[in-house]
Amino acid sequence: MNDTLKNLYETVLSRRDSHTEGSYTCYLFEQGLDKILKKCGEECSEVIIAAKNGENHETVMEISDLLYHLMVLMVQSGITLEEVEAELDKRSNKTGNLKKFHSVDKNS
Numbered sequence: 063m064n065d066t067l068k069n070l071y072e073t074v075l076s077r078r079d080s081h082t083e084g085s086y087t088c089y090l091f092e093q094g095l096d097k098i099l100k101k102c103g104e105e106c107s108e109v110i111i112a113a114k115n116g117e118n119h120e121t122v123m124e125i126s127d128l129l130y131h132l133m134v135l136m137v138q139s140g141i142t143l144e145e146v147e148a149e150l151d152k153r154s155n156k157t158g159n160l161k162k163f164h165s166v167d168k169n170s
């Protein structure tokens with residue numbers, strides 16, 4: 063991914079404090095958290111439907127939409143990309159997670 067997500071995050075962050083004409087990101091920030099969450103939910107559902115239908119090109123498009131809207135949610139909530147990366151790095155040090163998840167499934 064190189065710096066793609068980082069660059070996207072930086073663009074979204076810069077939009078939060080600007081009033082760029084015609085910017086969809088500015089529109090989302092103006093609408094607020096409920097709108098951003100609604101879009102995250104919609105895009106998530108669209109990923110599921112596209113994947114279920116085996117439409118890989120469409121799924122890539124929807125995953126990209128979802129990642130973008132998650133970036134907007136992160137900026138809105140004051141969550142940095144570094145925080146997510148740190149959590150993923152922490153998890154990468156731990157393997158053999160199957161048993162834990164399996165026992166959770168059994169109890170649900």
Ligand SMILES: N=c1c2ncn([C@@H]3O[C@H](COP(=O)(O)OP(=O)(O)OP(=O)(O)O)[C@@H](O)[C@H]3O)c2ncn1[C@@H]1O[C@H](COP(=O)(O)O)[C@@H](O)[C@H]1O
Binds near residue numbers: 082084087101127130
């Ligand atoms: N990655 C994206 C991106 N992905 C999706 N979208 C927009 O997300 C919207 C979602 O489409 P929908 O049909 O679901 O929603 P809609 O009906 O248009 O709008 P709603 O009323 O439902 O909110 C579309 O308008 C897309 O253009 C994005 N808009 C912006 N970016 C990035 O943000 C940057 C800045 O964009 P602006 O803020 O528009 O300048 C861009 O250069 C991109 O890097």
